[in-house]
Amino acid sequence: xxxxxxxxxxxxxxxxxxxxxxxxxxxxxxxxxxxxxxxxxxxxxxxxxxxxxxxxxxxxxxxxxxxxxxxxxxxxxxxxxxxxxxxxxxxxxxxxxxxxxxxxxxxxxxxxxxxxxxx
Numbered sequence: 001x002x003x004x005x006x007x008x009x010x011x012x013x014x015x016x017x018x019x020x021x022x023x024x025x026x027x028x029x030x031x032x033x034x035x036x037x038x039x040x041x042x043x044x045x046x047x048x049x050x051x052x053x054x055x056x057x058x059x060x061x062x063x064x065x066x067x068x069x070x071x072x073x074x075x076x077x078x079x080x081x082x083x084x085x086x087x088x089x090x091x092x093x094x095x096x097x098x099x100x101x102x103x104x105x106x107x108x109x110x111x112x113x114x115x116x117x118x119x
Contacts, residue, residue, distance in 0.1 A: 064093065
């Protein structure tokens with residue numbers, strides 16, 4: 001679920017992990033933001049350069065190894081310039097049998113992540 005508000009002249013978008021019927025999902029969401037030069041792992045905002053996305057030793061590779069597909073899934077925020085990066089990430093994620101959802105997000109919008117999924 002995506003909600004937005006305007007704060008001053010900046011549009012802020014909040015992503016809330018809920019299903020289409022408004023109920024919390026049974027899996028814990030993890031968040032990745034795709035942009036042209038790489039990805040940002042949220043909430044700690046760890047940047048992973050596009051040149052090392054496929055490395056199993058990158059922060060993304062380490063995260064993907066740690067995910068329990070029965071308990072966790074990924075929500076990927078895709079910036080307009082991050083479509084090619086998203087395709088690479090999606091290939092890595094689906095190859096591991098991890099559920100994935102995505103939200104396109106305008107380049108100037110500030111991202112605020114709010115998880116309401118069960119722990």
